[in-house]
Amino acid sequence: MRKIDFRVWHKPLQKFIEFELIFNNKNTMIRVFDDDFGCSDAYDIDDDFVIQQYTGFKDSNGVKIYEGDILSRGRYEDLTIMSPDKDRPQLMGCCEDYCTELSAYKVKQYKIIGHVNEEDE
Secondary structure (H helix, E strand, O other): OOOOOEEEEEOOOOEEEOEEEEEOOOOEEEEEOOOOOOOOOEEEOOOOEEEEEEEEEEOOOOOEEEOOEEEEOOOOOEEEEOOOEOOEOOOEEEOOOOEEEOOHHHHOOOEEEEEHHHHOO
16 A cells, blocks of 8 residues: 655745645644744645645656656657546546546656646746
């Protein structure tokens, strides 16, 4: 069984931050451990935080692939990793024209070239 792993992008700082998720009966909060963020209090998760889950796959360089990563296999295509849902539980990569299911073998043909949050900058 693979470990469930997340990363968090903080929109105002425009970077990934060190964090801890805190689960309680009412909601999920986030405690931030980042020098640029200031104090390490617990915060409600709002639109400033983008939580992305590890897919369980690694790219051609052995780097973990998370939701929202942009993958490339040279001149052929760039795909954005989509979040799985109940209608589409498998790993999907989408570009402007189509979406394709990515197997463990196929995903190793790609390398991470960025993530969707960088495109918002």
